[in-house]
Amino acid sequence: MAEEKKLFKVKIDNITVEVEPGTTILNAARKIGGDVVPPAMCYYSKLQGSGGKCRTCLVKVSKGSDADPRPMPKLVASCRTTVMDGMEVGNITSPEVLDARKGVVEFLLLNHPLDCPVCDQAGECHLQDLGYEHGADGTRYEFKRRTFEQVDIGDQIKLHMTRCILCYRCVFTADQLTNKREHGVLGRGEAAEIGTYIHKALDNDFIGNVIDVCPVGALTDKTFRFKNRVWFLKPVDAHRNCDKCCGKTVLWMRGNEVYRVTARKDKYGEVEEFICNTCRFDKKEAKDWTIEGPRKIDRHSVISQGHYVDTVKPKDPLPDVLDGRQPKLLMDIHTVSEVNRPEIDLSKIEGPAHSDDFNIRK
Amino acid sequence: MGRKLLLDKAHIEGIRYYDVYRKHGGYAAAEKALKSMTPELVVEEVKKSGLRGRGGAGFPSGMKWSFLAKPEGVPRYLVCNADESEPGTFKDRYLMEFLPHLLIEGLLISSFALGTHRTYIYIRGEYAWIPDILEEAIAEAKKNGWLGQNILGTGYDLEIYVQRGAGAYICGEETALIESLEGKRGNPRIKPPFPAIKGLWECPTVVNNVETLAAVVPIINIGGDEYVKYGTGKSTGTKLISACGNINKPGVYEIEMNISVEEFIFSDEYCGGIPNGKRLKACIPGGSSVPILPANMLLTTAKGEPRMMTYESLNDGGFASGTMMGSGGFIVLDEDQCVVRHTLSLARFYHHESCGQCSPCREGTGWMKRVLMNIENGKGKMSDIDLLWDIQRKIEGNTICPLGDAAAWPVAAAIRHFRDEFEWHVNHPEESQRRNYGLAHYADPLPKPEPAPAAV
Numbered sequence: 140m141a142e143e144k145k146l147f148k149v150k151i152d153n154i155t156v157e158v159e160p161g162t163t164i165l166n167a168a169r170k171i172g173g174d175v176v177p178p179a180m181c182y183y184s185k186l187q188g189s190g191g192k193c194r195t196c197l198v199k200v201s202k203g204s205d206a207d208p209r210p211m212p213k214l215v216a217s218c219r220t221t222v223m224d225g226m227e228v229g230n231i232t233s234p235e236v237l238d239a240r241k242g243v244v245e246f247l248l249l250n251h252p253l254d255c256p257v258c259d260q261a262g263e264c265h266l267q268d269l270g271y272e273h274g275a276d277g278t279r280y281e282f283k284r285r286t287f288e289q290v291d292i293g294d295q296i297k298l299h300m301t302r303c304i305l306c307y308r309c310v311f312t313a314d315q316l317t318n319k320r321e322h323g324v325l326g327r328g329e330a331a332e333i334g335t336y337i338h339k340a341l342d343n344d345f346i347g348n349v350i351d352v353c354p355v356g357a358l359t360d361k362t363f364r365f366k367n368r369v370w371f372l373k374p375v376d377a378h379r380n381c382d383k384c385c386g387k388t389v390l391w392m393r394g395n396e397v398y399r400v401t402a403r404k405d406k407y408g409e410v411e412e413f414i415c416n417t418c419r420f421d422k423k424e425a426k427d428w429t430i431e432g433p434r435k436i437d438r439h440s441v442i443s444q445g446h447y448v449d450t451v452k453p454k455d456p457l458p459d460v461l462d463g464r465q466p467k468l469l470m471d472i473h474t475v476s477e478v479n480r481p482e483i484d485l486s487k488i489e490g491p492a493h494s495d496d497f498n499i500r501k
Numbered sequence: 502m503g504r505k506l507l508l509d510k511a512h513i514e515g516i517r518y519y520d521v522y523r524k525h526g527g528y529a530a531a532e533k534a535l536k537s538m539t540p541e542l543v544v545e546e547v548k549k550s551g552l553r554g555r556g557g558a559g560f561p562s563g564m565k566w567s568f569l570a571k572p573e574g575v576p577r578y579l580v581c582n583a584d585e586s587e588p589g590t591f592k593d594r595y596l597m598e599f600l601p602h603l604l605i606e607g608l609l610i611s612s613f614a615l616g617t618h619r620t621y622i623y624i625r626g627e628y629a630w631i632p633d634i635l636e637e638a639i640a641e642a643k644k645n646g647w648l649g650q651n652i653l654g655t656g657y658d659l660e661i662y663v664q665r666g667a668g669a670y671i672c673g674e675e676t677a678l679i680e681s682l683e684g685k686r687g688n689p690r691i692k693p694p695f696p697a698i699k700g701l702w703e704c705p706t707v708v709n710n711v712e713t714l715a716a717v718v719p720i721i722n723i724g725g726d727e728y729v730k731y732g733t734g735k736s737t738g739t740k741l742i743s744a745c746g747n748i749n750k751p752g753v754y755e756i757e758m759n760i761s762v763e764e765f766i767f768s769d770e771y772c773g774g775i776p777n778g779k780r781l782k783a784c785i786p787g788g789s790s791v792p793i794l795p796a797n798m799l800l801t802t803a804k805g806e807p808r809m810m811t812y813e814s815l816n817d818g819g820f821a822s823g824t825m826m827g828s829g830g831f832i833v834l835d836e837d838q839c840v841v842r843h844t845l846s847l848a849r850f851y852h853h854e855s856c857g858q859c860s861p862c863r864e865g866t867g868w869m870k871r872v873l874m875n876i877e878n879g880k881g882k883m884s885d886i887d888l889l890w891d892i893q894r895k896i897e898g899n900t901i902c903p904l905g906d907a908a909a910w911p912v913a914a915a916i917r918h919f920r921d922e923f924e925w926h927v928n929h930p931e932e933s934q935r936r937n938y939g940l941a942h943y944a945d946p947l948p949k950p951e952p953a954p955a956a957v
Contacts, residue, residue: 191691192859194899213898219691242895246864279888282871305857324686324857327669329867331857 147224151175151198152232164217164228165196169407175230176407178240178269180247180354181306182218184409189311190218193304194243195269199236202227214239237273244274247304250285250329251355258302260356262369262441265408266304287332292322293341295361295420296350300332303357309333309349316413317343333357344383347419351402351410362420363391363399370441372398374434379427383415389434390425397423406437502770504731506719506739507712508755511599517634519641522602528647530721534610535655538721543614547717549725551737556582556673556710557788557828559812568697569615570705578706579617580682581608581714583624583631584666584673588789588850589830592741593711595753597624597631600715601638605661607714609647610721612659615707620661623678626668635663670854674902675708677856688858689902710828712741732758736811740829742771746784747835749773761807762786762815763800766833779835783918786815787827789847790907792914793840794824820914840919841926844911845873851908862905865896869912876926879933886923890916 146157149167152175158167166184168176177198182190190196196218200211205225214236217228230236248270255261287300305324310333313321321343322335335341341349350358372391379386391399400419402410422428436443488496515521522528534543548563569577581604585593597604604622612620624632639661642648650658664682666672672681676690679701700706716738720728731738736758745751748766750773756765766781767774775781781796802808803822808815810826817823834843852866869892875881876889893909900906916923926933 191901194859194861194901197899216691216901221693239895239899243860243899246860246868246895249864249868280868282868304860305863307858326857327671328852328855328857329863331863 145224147222147226149222149224149226149228151228152230158222160221162222164198164200164215164220164222164226165190167222168217168228168230177217177230178265178273179218179407180265180269180304181308183308183311183352184407185413186308186311186352187315189308191216193247193306195240195247195273197236197239197243199229199233200226201229201233240273241275244270245278245280248274248278249280250301251304252284252301254302258356259359259364260302260353263408264356265354285329290334291340291361292335293346295347295416296341297359297361297364298333299357299359300334301357302355303333304355305331305333306354308352308354309358312349312352312413313341313343313346316345316348319343321346344415344417345413347416348402348410348413350419351404351413354408360399360419362423367391367393367398370444372442374436374442376403376431376434377428378431379418379422379429381415381418384418385412385414386418387412388414388418388428390428390430392425395425397425397428403434503755503757503760504739505755505757506723506728506731507596507600507603507715507741508753517599517601517638519602519638519645522600523645526722527602528606530718531606531609531613531647532653534721535613535653535657540614540616543610543721546725547614547720550720550728551725551735552713552716552720552728553736553812554710555712555716555740555829557587557790559826562709562713565697565709566611566615566707568695569707570698571616572705576619576704577615577617578701578704579608579612579615579620580675580678580701580706580708581620581622581711582673582675582678582708583622583628583711584670584678585711585828586625586627586668586670586673586854587828587830588847589745589785589832590743590788590828591745592743592753592829594628594631595743596711596715596741597628598634601635602642603715603718604635604711605638605642605647607717608661609642609652609659610717611707611709611714613657617707618658618660620659621682621701622661622663623672623682624663624665625673626666632663632665639663669856670850671856671902671904674904677902678708679706688856689904691901733809733811735813736826740810740826742810742829742831744772744831744833746831746833747775747779747838748833749776756810758809758811760810761800762810763807765810765831772831772833775833775835779837781833782836782838783834783840785824785830785832785834785911786810787825788830789832789850790903790910791825791827792820792823792910793834793843793918794914795918798822798918799824820910821917824914839877840915840922841873841877844915845870845877847911848873848908851904855904855908856902859899859901859905861896862900862908865892865905866908868892869896869908873912876923877933879926879930881923881927881930883924883927885927886916886920889923 147160148155148157151168154171156167156171165177177196179196180193196216197214198217199214202208204223290298292298310323321341324331325334326332350360372393374389374391377388377390387403388400389403390397402414404410485492510516510525513525544563544566552562553559554562583593608620648659669687671677672687674689675696677687681687696706696708729737739755739757742754742756754771765771783793783795784799785793800808802817812826815824815826848870852870855862855866857863872885872889876885889912893912896905897909
């Protein structure tokens with residue numbers, strides 16, 4: 140009989156969970172789920188070596204382990220720190236963590252424009268969520284922000300470096316998913332930027348995945364840019380036989396029109412299986428796909444607005460209160476007001492309606 | 502006259518060359534270690550000596566060596582950190598330039614103790630002339646049988662390589678140094694795993710400072726027990742101090758760690774006092790990243806005792822009343838110096854040298870610099886001082902590597918001890934601007950100053 144694997148007991152925000160040795164604090168927290176899961180802007184479980192850079196997942200280790208109960212002297216990145224048996228971690232219960240996280244959000248937003256109304260990532264942006272949950276209501280930064288020209292890296296991907304928070308996810312993706320080094324980080328410090336070697340194009344069958352892994356709107360799909368807002372689209376699971384990838388995707392549709400194709404993401408916004416460029420950019424017809432059914436989206440997401448499955452419309456209580464009368468029949472405005480004149484047909488007025496059109500003395 | 506262990510032969514003409522070095526007792530320690538000691542005994546001797554890392558952190562070297570993993574069939578590496586880039590610190594340059602064989606002998610003994618056969622000297626790119634000196638010395642040592650295969654017939658092999666850095670301060674951080682040595686971008690790695698487990702090319706690696714490795718030679722020569730008799734308490738042996746700023750005799754001094762700060766600044770043997778009879782205002786005793794201390798706190802500890810040039814006395818229970826020995830970059834400020842301008846200068850350096858990997862350091866260092874620039878230029882507000890305090894607090898401890906702390910501490914200490922100077926700048930904008938001659942270059946532009954395009 141195989142020897143039973145010893146599990147480590149970890150307490151995160153006073154909730155105990157048992158995990159395998161080698162698990163990170165973040166993944167232990169994900170096992171618990173809910174609010175105790177630290178946010179992660181740069182960590183991506185599917186990408187080797189990712190994490191530790193954005194510092195949004197900092198947590199307080201108040202007890203190192205049963206063997207060595209000393210607390211860790213500094214906050215640690217939960218995505219890169221493995222658990223020990225008996226470890227105690229403070230996330231949302233630690234004021235120190237919340238304060239540090241607030242600071243990190245402020246730093247991330249120093250040079251990230253709040254152009255959510257025109258950003259293609261709006262609605263599925265991790266920084267939006269992070270800012271909402273942990274940020275301050277205003278900025279204290281009063282200096283000029285850094286800006287960049289937009290760059291076409293390849294014929295289907297646009298890099299808007301101004302929005303980039305240098306999470307390195309796309310760099311890891313390009314390094315690990317493609318067979319040659321596609322792009323990296325140029326410059327250092329505040330001057331660091333994502334770039335290709337002398338504006339070389341990103342040209343690889345799987346390079347479109349850099350769009351999916353980008354937590355903000357720095358890398359966008361040129362076949363979808365400004366075509367629609369994600370919350371107006373209906374996400375459906377679909378698949379096709381593809382000789383390059385798994386062919387399992389999410390189609391973002393309006394009516395029968397496919398606006399964009401993305402890989403399927405889990406509840407932490409991480410791609411389940413990477414998809415090829417052909418599926419992503421070239422198959423934009425509904426007939427290319429076998430549609431499986433509506434995609435379940437976290438109901439807290441703006442995308443889920445209007446897309447709930449099996450929802451029941453609540454009963455309107457007013458008719459009961461009003462003895463069966465419909466509220467719109469409570470009062471006919473035309474009977475009490477001389478301002479509105481029902482005999483005036485607005486569609487017959489040339490140009491926009493004007494007060495002169497309603498002048499009863501006329 | 503203080504006793505010396507490292508620079509005792511520095512005055513001998515031609516000591517840079519093998520023949521002279523050997524004639525004056527050079528390589529005796531290496532011979533002793535390789536012929537009559539086991540690697541374990543050498544490590545024991547270093548542990549006994551109480552030697553603390555001379556790069557800045559002051560971690561016990563023997564203990565660091567004993568952490569090195571020794572898996573079968575996997576090579577181990579020793580890397581000499583010669584990427585000395587901290588403003589105010591220039592002691593390793595002196596050692597490498599004038600006593601290259603001392604370093605090579607130290608490397609040989611340390612490599613033997615750690616069981617490494619490939620050792621690298623990672624040297625700061627700006628020290629353009631020193632790699633030639635080192636390579637010449639390595640060639641001499643190899644020619645005389647101290648490097649290469651079967652050294653002294655003991656069966657031990659060692660090669661030493663010199664690698665020039667490209668001139669980035671961050672590459673002095675051990676994991677960034679390893680990344681750079683591997684040919685990658687010099688970004689610090691996230692620890693754990695520590696280099697002692699997974700370092701250069703994922704093999705167990707020890708990274709030691711030049712001075713630390715050089716200090717191994719006298720330890721083996723005189724023995725750990727004798728070495729402890731130099732210095733005091735937890736600060737054994739001697740330490741190289743690079744003194745600069747407003748002192749009469751700037752330079753590199755080897756001190757036995759049992760003298761007071763006052764003696765070091767004012768005695769003729771060392772700094773020789775402040776020029777033109779001016780008063781001492783403040784001092785950064787351990788390189789630019791350690792907290793600045795005003796004169797009264799510098800010369801006396803919180804307990805009212807004279808502050809000594811030792812790790813424990815300079816630390817003195819924390820940043821409120823103490824500072825750190827650091828790398829030994831001793832920067833003295835006289836009464837005419839402006840702490841705000843000085844802090845801005847440091848903030849500008851750390852902003853420029855941040856690798857940009859983690860958000861607090863990448864964004865925070867630039868923010869601090871700009872706020873400081875406003876205050877220094879007479880455009881600051883009183884709330885900017887509190888803002889600065891808050892920014893440094895949000896950076897400190899929240900970054901991947903200690904560069905964030907190094908950027909935050911000088912600002913924190915300057916506000917803590919010299920807040921009135923910051924307030925003076927805010928309250929006297931015109932005088933600040935008038936006084937602020939020749940600093941236009943401080944207003945360096947943002948990375949991409951062109952305005953954002955209208956279309957998104």
